Amino acid sequence: MPDITQGLAIVGPGLIGxxxxxxxxxxxxxLQIKTIDKGQSLSAIGDALxxxxxxPVNAILDIIPNLPLVISPEALVLDTGSTKHxxxxxxxxxxxxxxxxxxxxxxxxxxxxxxxxxFDGRPWFLTNPESPDAVRRAATFxxxxxxxxxxxxxxxxxxxxxxxxxSHLPQVTATMLMTxxxxxxxxxxxxxxxxxxxxxxxxxxxxxAMWQSVLGSNSHELKxxxxxxxxxxxxxxxxxxxxxxxxxxxDEANRAKASLK
Numbered sequence: 001m002p003d004i005t006q007g008l009a010i011v012g013p014g015l016i017g018x019x020x021x022x023x024x025x026x027x028x029x030x031l032q033i034k035t036i037d038k039g040q041s042l043s044a045i046g047d048a049l050x051x052x053x054x055x056p057v058n059a060i061l062d063i064i065p066n067l068p069l070v071i072s073p074e075a076l077v078l079d080t081g082s083t084k085h086x087x088x089x090x091x092x093x094x095x096x097x098x099x100x101x102x103x104x105x106x107x108x109x110x111x112x113x114x115x116x117x118x119f120d121g122r123p124w125f126l127t128n129p130e131s132p133d134a135v136r137r138a139a140t141f142x143x144x145x146x147x148x149x150x151x152x153x154x155x156x157x158x159x160x161x162x163x164x165x166x167s168h169l170p171q172v173t174a175t176m177l178m179t180x181x182x183x184x185x186x187x188x189x190x191x192x193x194x195x196x197x198x199x200x201x202x203x204x205x206x207x208x209a210m211w212q213s214v215l216g217s218n219s220h221e222l223k224x225x226x227x228x229x230x231x232x233x234x235x236x237x238x239x240x241x242x243x244x245x246x247x248x249x250x251d252e253a254n255r256a257k258a259s260l261k
Contacts, residue, residue: 006049008048008050009033009034010034011052012056016106016107018114021033023118032048038055045075049076051075051076053078053079054079054080057068057082057083058212058213058216059213060095068096075185076098076138079101083217085156085159087215090184097134100131101125101155103124104119105123120153121147127155128150129153160221161221164218164221170226172222172226174231178201
């Protein structure tokens with residue numbers, strides 16, 4: 001277990017960073033927690049032995065090269081970015097001794113969704129095969145926040161491949177669907193929509209700032225999936241009058257949906 005009593009530093013007090021602080025305070029009521037927001041000096045990290053980088057992916061990539069100058073050599077550094085491979089490469093180049101790439105599978109659409117139980121029972125991916133001790137420390141920490149640690153054996157490649165399909169593609173699809181519908185009927189007619197449109201476009205409320213660097217840093221995995229989805233939709237558009245084609249598509253989707261936990 002990292003010496004959490006020496007303090008926790010959170011770089012990026014947004015939804016995830018604030019929830020980390022709240023969950024840590026729930027676990028350790030007297031814990032000293034430092035938060036460093038955009039534009040503030042990283043020197044405020046001080047001697048904290050647990051440092052959580054909870055900024056957007058592009059900001060994390062900018063922060064990492066400066067960390068060795070301001071952190072304790074024994075500090076555990078854990079990020080929460082939604083993509084991992086680029087971040088792991090940056091941490092390796094910066095030679096941060098105890099760095100662990102992380103991604104909690106929990107969130108919301110705004111800072112208002114922050115809460116101490118956000119991570120309870122949720123998977124939290126961790127990776128750094130070169131530093132198993134740091135991964136063990138990170139696993140103990142995130143489990144203290146209520147999460148379930150999921151340790152990966154590579155440098156984030158498999159994580160990014162999976163997230164492209166189960167997280168990033170749904171986000172792009174919902175956002176594009178909402179955009180196409182609005183362009184088609186006009187904003188003044190959206191009030192006629194039923195629950196179906198509202199349910200399938202819930203993710204369209206996500207702010208661009210949250211996703212710009214995620215999509216950009218995982219474009220090599222996401223781009224082929226978007227093109228595959230587009231081609232499948234185009235092919236299905238030509239078979240709308242084919243009851244068997246419709247049945248097969250809905251049956252396959254029904255089976256897949258039943259597998260979601």
